[in-house]
Amino acid sequence: MSWNSWAEFFSMGGYGLYVWGSYLVSFACIAGEIWLILNRRRTLQKYLGLKDESTTREEK
Amino acid sequence: MLQGSNLECIRGDRVLFSGINFSIKPGELMQVRGPNGSGKTSLLRMLCGLAVPNSGEIRWNSSNIRSLGEDYFNIVTYLGHLSGVKDDLTAIENLRITSALAGIEIDEKKASKVLQEMGLEGRETLLAKVLSQGQKRRVALARLLLARTKLWILDEPLTALDISAIELIKKILEQYLAQGGMVILTTHQEIDIAATATHQLYLS
Amino acid sequence: MLQGSNLECIRGDRVLFSGINFSIKPGELMQVRGPNGSGKTSLLRMLCGLAVPNSGEIRWNSSNIRSLGEDYFNIVTYLGHLSGVKDDLTAIENLRITSALAGIEIDEKKASKVLQEMGLEGRETLLAKVLSQGQKRRVALARLLLARTKLWILDEPLTALDISAIELIKKILEQYLAQGGMVILTTHQEIDIAATATHQLYLS
Amino acid sequence: MPPQRRINYTFLNMLIWIIRRDLLLAMRRQADVLTTLFFFIIVVSLFPLGVGPEMNTLRIMAPGVVWVAALLASMLSLGRIFSTDYLDGTLEQILLSPTSLSLLVLGKMFSHWLVTGVPLVLMAPVLGIQYDLPANALFVLTLSLLLGTPILSLIGAIGAALTLGLRGGGVLVSLLVLPLYIPVLIFGAGAVEASIAGLGFEAHFSLLGAFLLVSLVFAPWTTAASLRISVG
Amino acid sequence: MPPQRRINYTFLNMLIWIIRRDLLLAMRRQADVLTTLFFFIIVVSLFPLGVGPEMNTLRIMAPGVVWVAALLASMLSLGRIFSTDYLDGTLEQILLSPTSLSLLVLGKMFSHWLVTGVPLVLMAPVLGIQYDLPANALFVLTLSLLLGTPILSLIGAIGAALTLGLRGGGVLVSLLVLPLYIPVLIFGAGAVEASIAGLGFEAHFSLLGAFLLVSLVFAPWTTAASLRISVG
Amino acid sequence: MSINWYKYASPASFYFLAGKMIPYFSIVAVILLLVGLYIGFFVAPTDFQQGEAYRIIFIHVPAAWMSMFLYLVMAFWSGIGLAFNTRLSSMVATAIAPTGAMFTFIALWTGAWWGKPMWGAWWVWDARLTSELILLFLYIGFMSLQAAIDDPRRADRAGAIIALVGVVNIPIIYFSVQWWNTLHQGASVSVTQSPKMAASMLAGMLIMAFAAWMYSIAMILMRTRAIILERERHTAWVAELKGVTGVTR
Numbered sequence A: 001m002s003w004n005s006w007a008e009f010f011s012m013g014g015y016g017l018y019v020w021g022s023y024l025v026s027f028a029c030i031a032g033e034i035w036l037i038l039n040r041r042r043t044l045q046k047y048l049g050l051k052d053e054s055t056t057r058e059e060k
Numbered sequence B, C: 001m002l003q004g005s006n007l008e009c010i011r012g013d014r015v016l017f018s019g020i021n022f023s024i025k026p027g028e029l030m031q032v033r034g035p036n037g038s039g040k041t042s043l044l045r046m047l048c049g050l051a052v053p054n055s056g057e058i059r060w061n062s063s064n065i066r067s068l069g070e071d072y073f074n075i076v077t078y079l080g081h082l083s084g085v086k087d088d089l090t091a092i093e094n095l096r097i098t099s100a101l102a103g104i105e106i107d108e109k110k111a112s113k114v115l116q117e118m119g120l121e122g123r124e125t126l127l128a129k130v131l132s133q134g135q136k137r138r139v140a141l142a143r144l145l146l147a148r149t150k151l152w153i154l155d156e157p158l159t160a161l162d163i164s165a166i167e168l169i170k171k172i173l174e175q176y177l178a179q180g181g182m183v184i185l186t187t188h189q190e191i192d193i194a195a196t197a198t199h200q201l202y203l204s
Numbered sequence D, E: 001m002p003p004q005r006r007i008n009y010t011f012l013n014m015l016i017w018i019i020r021r022d023l024l025l026a027m028r029r030q031a032d033v034l035t036t037l038f039f040f041i042i043v044v045s046l047f048p049l050g051v052g053p054e055m056n057t058l059r060i061m062a063p064g065v066v067w068v069a070a071l072l073a074s075m076l077s078l079g080r081i082f083s084t085d086y087l088d089g090t091l092e093q094i095l096l097s098p099t100s101l102s103l104l105v106l107g108k109m110f111s112h113w114l115v116t117g118v119p120l121v122l123m124a125p126v127l128g129i130q131y132d133l134p135a136n137a138l139f140v141l142t143l144s145l146l147l148g149t150p151i152l153s154l155i156g157a158i159g160a161a162l163t164l165g166l167r168g169g170g171v172l173v174s175l176l177v178l179p180l181y182i183p184v185l186i187f188g189a190g191a192v193e194a195s196i197a198g199l200g201f202e203a204h205f206s207l208l209g210a211f212l213l214v215s216l217v218f219a220p221w222t223t224a225a226s227l228r229i230s231v232g
Numbered sequence F: 001m002s003i004n005w006y007k008y009a010s011p012a013s014f015y016f017l018a019g020k021m022i023p024y025f026s027i028v029a030v031i032l033l034l035v036g037l038y039i040g041f042f043v044a045p046t047d048f049q050q051g052e053a054y055r056i057i058f059i060h061v062p063a064a065w066m067s068m069f070l071y072l073v074m075a076f077w078s079g080i081g082l083a084f085n086t087r088l089s090s091m092v093a094t095a096i097a098p099t100g101a102m103f104t105f106i107a108l109w110t111g112a113w114w115g116k117p118m119w120g121a122w123w124v125w126d127a128r129l130t131s132e133l134i135l136l137f138l139y140i141g142f143m144s145l146q147a148a149i150d151d152p153r154r155a156d157r158a159g160a161i162i163a164l165v166g167v168v169n170i171p172i173i174y175f176s177v178q179w180w181n182t183l184h185q186g187a188s189v190s191v192t193q194s195p196k197m198a199a200s201m202l203a204g205m206l207i208m209a210f211a212a213w214m215y216s217i218a219m220i221l222m223r224t225r226a227i228i229l230e231r232e233r234h235t236a237w238v239a240e241l242k243g244v245t246g247v248t249r
């Protein structure tokens, strides 16, 4: 499928509202989740006094 | 001056007590004594205005406490079997709110100072539900350190307290009495409190 | 023989106690002592199997109490802060049902005799909710007179009791110990109980 | 060496004691029993007020409304199964009883059903008449409730045990339990609707029966485990 | 000679303290707030399951169902207004507070409404969509709830106060309170139905408004009196 | 090379292992997402019945699948935690719930926005829709229950029970379309039958499903790490982290 113009792409054959309504909210949810997790981690790091994203440690 | 005259309490078929007379003046202590079920709690709830005597009258400076209405609650502080400590609030919040309800607003710093005096250092910001029995009771008693009322009515204040806490309460009461407060108290534990005069009221 | 080895209890951020070791034999008494909030109640709930220690082991005759499952409850009687007395049942009904749950069925006459021994004469058929604090506690304690278990765990049994009731409890405990029972007890009141050996466990 | 189990009580004895106790308590608090029933009656009677008096609409709604009301009434009384025992310390004593906890729990579930479920079953035909249901449908309605209400007590007890001691538990329990009630609702009300439509309702009934058996087997055990978690 | 009233607090201060306290408690137990809301959602969603998926029937039922659910949700949360305070002795302290008890009670009612009523009002349009209501009806539904839910909190508090300390009070309270809720239900749902039918709904609204005013004046006072009776 | 699984069952080791794995899963998720969206919007043909509206499928179906799948995984791990008292598995279960709830919400939302143009209603009381809604309630119930309990050990075990009991709902959702004859369409992807839709549509859907899967893993690992830190904040190894600056140690 190829779209002839961006306008046609955005209108989605007249169903633009529904298609974009679905996609936008879905990605908003995803973005929200990511933000929440990162925020939780940041708060924790501040609370625990961790200096950095310490994801690794030397294996012994 | 608090005066009770000819007080009677009937529960079910039973006359718990009748013809009780007493009067307390500033600086005086009254210990209500008697075995289990003799009516001490019932009497104390009458004196603070929560319950009504079956007959007889309770007067504050010669006016009936019923007629004083809410003004009487400016005079009296009551601490019952139930300590009035909310499980879902921290010790500080509990103290601030109960004293606000009694008309005394304090800030967090003050509240936490008072709690430390009650031996709750380090527990000020814990939710009350995780506190031990005795710690909860201390939170409830902390209110006394702030109260500016003239009469304290305490029902078994020593329950669940350890020895050091009992000493503390004793000191608080003595100081209050020395400043002209009045205390009505029940307890099954022996405690010796210095007061201008100590009345003993025996129920049986 | 009950043995605790290396018991640890953590609440929130706090290590209440750790490395607690003890063992009690028939006829022996253990008093758990410590100020308010030191973890006495928490320890007792572990010993009777209601809570699980964060680490360490509790053994009855060298088998872990977890592995004994319900059989352990044939051995132990626990009496906590809450007395397990139902407000809507009479004293007699309360006693009959709690002991039935513990595996001992008694009839009304027996129940009312036991309650009279506990000083509740004339209150046997009152609903528990109208009883005074101390009377309720007596109803709860009456269960001890019927228990045929080998280990009693009592958390502040003396709360709200008057002097005569305390004497009574003391006598009951001494008799039980003399017959080879084991008692684990917390209380903030001084009480002197004769036993083959008295261990003191200090928490702080 | 684990100690000998004493023999002066039997499992059955225990079961009878706990049921007797709970029924005695219910007698003392007749208000409890009556109010569950009145709640049921009031909810069923509220709908015509909210929806309007049109008989045809009402007849269509009837099975659903009666079932939803039964479900809510049963759910609201869940709080009582364990929470009073928890608050006054009796539950600790039950947990420390030297009998199978599942058995005691089963006894409590049974008396809960006797006290809340049975009155609803008996009342349902009368309420069905208010909605002008035919005799046949009334019969199926009653029978479906007879099969369904024990499931509500059984499953509900799990939720009640899990939320024990949590403030706001009363509403939290509904959140936990309602999703599990839904199949019962669908098949219970479905049976009545099928019978109104003149279709067979046996399939619905056998599904309800299956649910009942499954929950009878698993619920006491799960509830006992939940109680140990909540009190421990 | 009656003692002097101290002046280091004002009435307004008190009101703010008690509202702050109750909101703080609600925050601590976010579950409480959320679960009332979810109870509402779940009840509304249960009906179609019981009644069947037919959209026309559902649309007729919608106002009644949403209103009945709001009523039940609000009623179920009544328990929390006083009973926790009663059980832990805080209520005694409130009764012994040297302020007008009616005022404190009004504060508690207001925070109850904030915590239980407002979320229902906000959620109602979404649930209305599930029943395929037209936009206009959604608007009226929301507005009717906005007017009606405070009445539920006000009247409900009276019942809660009267049943305080009675076991099974949770169900008893519904028995006392539901009859008083019925007018609110009838006019609330009636307004929405009128708007669906294209009729005017102003009359219904002004009646609801009148109820609100009357209960605002009388309920705090009555509740205060009931509390003194229940605790005394 | 043999892996010592027990080692990674301890929260501390898992914390570091997860930290290393998160970037990979995230990158794969982003790549798959881009590819999937490209196929979905630029390769897959217009549906002859539904026009362009069907393109919601590329998010709706993966979300619906994940919502059910994650519930099963959550119930599995909490069951393991309950049975064997392994702390880590309970933490993972707790970490799964919000992501699962989010996908359930997305499935409901996109379904509704698809239903409006196709069926003419935002919502119908169809069996599948209803049971998906119930699934959302189950997730929320699980999370509220855990949130209402302060002691994490108790919260884990109580949550496990409700998660396991709720599992009965999953087969109901999956088979509801067969049991009730309703609006929502039945499974179009099945192991036994050949697919009924265009290959590019199918490919787009599957790729998006994989993207959602990878995304979920990344999110769950991140959340698990946060939970581990919160619960183990008093242990020695967390204390050790305090001086650490990144990889340099």
Ligand code: HEM
Binding pocket: F057, F060, F061, F064, F065, F107, F108, F109, F110, F111, F112, F114, F115, F116, F118, F119, F123, F128, F129, F130, F132, F133, F173, F174, F184, F185, F186, F187, F188, F189
């Ligand atoms: C709120 C409304 C909706 C909900 C909750 C919902 C839920 C679900 C669920 C749970 C699945 C996965 C089940 C499975 O794969 O077997 C699914 C799949 C699907 N849904 Fe929906 N749905 C909704 C609306 C719609 C609408 C309006 C359409 C199209 C007109 C639709 C089309 C599909 C399709 C094509 C699948 C894939 C089936 C397959 O290939 O297996 N859904 N939906």
Ligand SMILES: Nc1ncnc2c1ncn2[C@@H]1O[C@H](COP(=O)(O)OP(=O)(O)OP(=O)(O)O)[C@@H](O)[C@H]1O
Binding pocket: B011, B012, B013, B014, B016, B034, B035, B036, B037, B038, B039, B040, B041, B042, B043, C123, C126, C130, C131, C132, C133, C134, C135, C160, C162
């Ligand atoms: N309805 C009733 N019928 C008979 N007796 C009743 C009734 N209600 C209460 N009582 C009795 O009234 C008394 C209440 O006493 P109260 O609680 O005031 O005692 P107390 O002196 O505080 O005792 P304690 O030292 O145990 O706290 C009890 O003896 C109780 O048995």
Ligand SMILES: Nc1ncnc2c1ncn2[C@@H]1O[C@H](COP(=O)(O)OP(=O)(O)OP(=O)(O)O)[C@@H](O)[C@H]1O
Binding pocket: B123, B126, B130, B131, B132, B133, B134, B135, B160, B162, C011, C012, C013, C014, C016, C034, C035, C036, C037, C038, C039, C040, C041, C042, C043
């Ligand atoms: N979540 C928590 N965070 C911090 N401390 C906690 C937490 N939960 C409980 N505690 C503490 O644990 C202790 C519980 O003690 P416990 O009830 O066993 O004391 P006790 O020795 O019986 O005291 P008492 O003599 O007062 O009855 C209290 O000190 C309490 O502050």
Ligand SMILES: [Mg+2]
Binding pocket: B040, B041, B042, C132, C133, C134
């Ligand atoms: Mg007393």
Ligand SMILES: [Mg+2]
Binding pocket: B132, B133, B134, C040, C041, C042
């Ligand atoms: Mg203790």
